[in-house]
Amino acid sequence: MTLRTLNSLGDLRGKKVLVRCDLNVPLDGAHITDDGRIRASLPTISRLRDAGARVIIISHLGRPEGTPEDRFSLAPAATRLGELLGESVVLAADTVGESARAATACMGDGDVVMLENVRFNAGETAKGQAEREVFAAELAALGDAFVSDGFGVVHRKQASVYELARDLPSAAGLLIEKELSVLERLTSSPDRPYTVVLGGSKVSDKLGVISHLLPRVDTILIGGGMLYTFLAAQGYSVGSSLLEVDQIETCRSYLAEAKELGVAIVLPEDIVVASRFSADADFVVVPADRIEETPFGHTGIGLDIGPAAAETFTAHIAASKTVFWNGPAGVFEMPAFANGTLRIATALANMSGFSVVGGGDSAAAVRTLGFADSDFGHIATGGGASLEFLEGKKLPGLEALGWQ
Ligand code: ADP
Ligand code: MG
Numbered sequence: 277m278t279l280r281t282l283n284s285l286g287d288l289r290g291k292k293v294l295v296r297c298d299l300n301v302p303l304d305g306a307h308i309t310d311d312g313r314i315r316a317s318l319p320t321i322s323r324l325r326d327a328g329a330r331v332i333i334i335s336h337l338g339r340p341e342g343t344p345e346d347r348f349s350l351a352p353a354a355t356r357l358g359e360l361l362g363e364s365v366v367l368a369a370d371t372v373g374e375s376a377r378a379a380t381a382c383m384g385d386g387d388v389v390m391l392e393n394v395r396f397n398a399g400e401t402a403k404g405q406a407e408r409e410v411f412a413a414e415l416a417a418l419g420d421a422f423v424s425d426g427f428g429v430v431h432r433k434q435a436s437v438y439e440l441a442r443d444l445p446s447a448a449g450l451l452i453e454k455e456l457s458v459l460e461r462l463t464s465s466p467d468r469p470y471t472v473v474l475g476g477s478k479v480s481d482k483l484g485v486i487s488h489l490l491p492r493v494d495t496i497l498i499g500g501g502m503l504y505t506f507l508a509a510q511g512y513s514v515g516s517s518l519l520e521v522d523q524i525e526t527c528r529s530y531l532a533e534a535k536e537l538g539v540a541i542v543l544p545e546d547i548v549v550a551s552r553f554s555a556d557a558d559f560v561v562v563p564a565d566r567i568e569e570t571p572f573g574h575t576g577i578g579l580d581i582g583p584a585a586a587e588t589f590t591a592h593i594a595a596s597k598t599v600f601w602n603g604p605a606g607v608f609e610m611p612a613f614a615n616g617t618l619r620i621a622t623a624l625a626n627m628s629g630f631s632v633v634g635g636g637d638s639a640a641a642v643r644t645l646g647f648a649d650s651d652f653g654h655i656a657t658g659g660g661a662s663l664e665f666l667e668g669k670k671l672p673g674l675e676a677l678g679w680q
Pocket of ligand 1: 478578
C-alpha cells in the first residue's frame with residue numbers, strides 16, 4: 277500500500293480536521309529562534325483552510341513529562357502561526373479538556389484552533405498501547421478526520437502520531453509527502469559520488485545509521501560529538517570530549533567494514549579543543565591524535581572540527597553530486613565553535629548537486645548562520661525520522677498512513 281494523501285479524505289468543507297504538526301521550534305525564553313518548522317507546516321494548513329475545513333492543530337514542544345509546564349506552552353508557536361497566516365490562532369489552554377472542547381465547538385469553516393502541548397498528557401508518550409489508545413480516542417473525539425504532517429515525529433509510536441491515525445479517516449499532509457519524496461530520492465538512485473556528513477550530539481542514536489549507509493554511499497564525513505568515539509576506536513585519547521565507551525568496538529568494526537567496501541570514512545585531522553564547555557573558554561587547535569596534549573591536558577574538550585578538517589570536508593562535498601548532512605560539526609551555538617558547521621553549510625550551499633540538510637539543530641544552525649532555505653536542495657524538518665528512514669527502519673507514523 278502507498279501513503280494515503282489529502283485527496284483520499286474527500287470533501288472536507290465544514291469538517292473538523294485534526295492536524296498533527298511538528299511545531300517543536302527552538303526557543304530563547306518566549307522568542308522563537310528558528311520558525312522553520314512552523315513555516316513548513318503552512319502548505320497543509322492553508323490547503324485545508326482553502327478546502328473549507330475547520331483546522332485543529334496538535335503539536336508537542338520540548339519534552340514535558342506528561343504534565344503541563346509553562347515553559348513548554350505552545351503559545352509562542354500559536355502567535356507565530358497567526359502572524360504567518362495573517363489571522364489569529366486560538367490556543368486552547370489544554371489538549372483534550374474543557375478548554376479544547378469549548379474552543380473547537382464553535383469553529384467556522386477555515387478557522388484555526390491550536391491545542392496546548394500534546395505532551396502535557398501522559399497518554400501521548402505512554403509505553404503501554406492501551407494508555408495511548410485512551411488518549412488518542414479523546415483526541416479523535418474532537419474531530420472528523422486526521423491529517424498527519426509532523427514529519428519530525430513519524431518515527432515515534434505516540435498517540436497523536438500512531439493510534440490517532442487509526443481512529444479517524446486519516447492521511448498524510450503535504451510536508452510528509454515532500455519529505456518522503458526527498459528521502460526516496462536519496463535511497464533509490466542518488467547521483468554519485470554520494471557523501472553523508474554526520475555530526476551532532478546523539479552519538480549512539482546516529483551510529484546505527486552508519487552500518488546501513490556503508491554499502492550505499494561513497495564517503496562518510498564524521499564531525500560533531502560522535503567523532504570522538506571514532507578517534508578512541510583508533511586508539512587516540514580524547515580528553516573530556518563526548519565519548520561513548522561502549523560504542524568504541526562498533527566504531528572499530530565500521531572502520532574495518534568501510535575499508536573492505538572501499539567506502540571512505542573521513543575523520544577530521546584537527547580538532548578545536550576547549551578548556552571547558554563554555555562560550556568564553558580558552559581553546560587551541562591540535563591534530564586529532566593530540567587532544568590531550570594541550571595546556572588543558574585530559575580536561576580539554578573537543579568542541580569543533582579544526583580548519584584543516586573543514587578544508588578537507590569542503591573538498592569532499594564539492595566533489596559530490598549528492599550530500600545528506602545531519603548534525604552540526606561542533607557546538608555551533610557558541611560562536612568560537614561554529615566554524616566547522618559554517619564551513620560545511622557553505623560547502624553544501626555552493627555545491628552543484630543535490631544537498632539535503634536534516635535535523636532540528638542542523639536546520640536551526642544553517643538558518644542562524646545566515647543561510648536561506650533556497651541555498652539547499654532541501655531542509656528536512658526531522659533528523660531522527662530522516663535517519664531512521666535512511667536506516668531502512670519501518671516508521672510507525674507512516675505505516676499508520678498506509679506506507680509500506
Ligand atoms: P540534529 O538535531 O541536527 O539531529 P543533534 O540533536 O544530534 O542534531 O545535535 C545537535 C547538538 O550537537 C548541538 O546542540 C551541538 O551543540 C551539539 N554538538 C556538536 N558537536 C559537539 C561536540 N563536539 N560536543 C558536544 N556537543 C556537540
Ligand atoms: Mg537535535
